[in-house]
Amino acid sequence: xxxxxxxxxxxxxxxxxxxxxxxxxxxxxxxxxxxxxxxxxxxxxxxxxxxxxxxxxxxxxxxxxxxxxxxxxxxxxxxxxxxxxxxxxxxxxxxxxxxxxxxxxxxxxxxxxxxxxxxxxxxxxxxxxxxxxxxxxxxxxxxxxxxxxxxxxxxxxxxxxxxxxxxxxxxxxxxxxxxxxxxx
Numbered sequence: 001x002x003x004x005x006x007x008x009x010x011x012x013x014x015x016x017x018x019x020x021x022x023x024x025x026x027x028x029x030x031x032x033x034x035x036x037x038x039x040x041x042x043x044x045x046x047x048x049x050x051x052x053x054x055x056x057x058x059x060x061x062x063x064x065x066x067x068x069x070x071x072x073x074x075x076x077x078x079x080x081x082x083x084x085x086x087x088x089x090x091x092x093x094x095x096x097x098x099x100x101x102x103x104x105x106x107x108x109x110x111x112x113x114x115x116x117x118x119x120x121x122x123x124x125x126x127x128x129x130x131x132x133x134x135x136x137x138x139x140x141x142x143x144x145x146x147x148x149x150x151x152x153x154x155x156x157x158x159x160x161x162x163x164x165x166x167x168x169x170x171x172x173x174x175x176x177x178x179x180x181x182x183x184x
Contacts, residue, residue: 017074019067019089020081021047021056024106027134028078029059031164034137044070071096076156079105079115086110090118097123102153104160106130112146112172124148126157128167129175139165142178 016038018025025045032038040060046067047053053063064070071077071093081089086107090097097103099122105115106128115125125146130139143157154169161167170178 015074016043016076016078017070018043018045018078018080019070019093020079021045021049021052021063022080024130024134025078025080026056027137027139028080028106028130028160028164029056029061031134031137032160033059035163037160037163044073046070068093068096071101075100076102076104076160079103079107081107083107083110087114087118090115094119099123099148102126102149102156104128104157112144116146116148122148124150124153126153127172127175128157128161129178130161130164130167134164137164139167141165141167142170142175143167144170144172144175 044062045056046064057063067089097119102124104126112127126143128141128143130141
């Protein structure tokens, strides 16, 4: 089963990519690298900023301005773009996404319903609300799983965020409250 492939890759290093390479993405990348969850040379990140791409390249990451290159490579994709371009980024990649992919959105205010409307129904989508302590490896995040997600996906999300703090599953309607309490 393809989904088990993702679980196996967690144990061996996640094939992960980032659409957006801002400060939150960088914090996640640094935490994932420090905890040996990803190997920088096997991870892709896209961004519109040459300066951000150069900085991420200096960490050993593969960089591109084309988000579709990230989606072609990665099975776990962190959507870390500005919220107003989240649907544009996902819609551009829709033809490349499948049930083998998990999209983890850290875009504030973009609902699961909105995210899921931009991808094939079989693509697993997770909405995460990390807080600014993510930047120092002390995240306290709430997350909600989309319709296509499994219990295995729940464990994967917790494993990913364990490298930069902790994350707990909550009903999506409570994500804003979690964000307010955790100091985003």
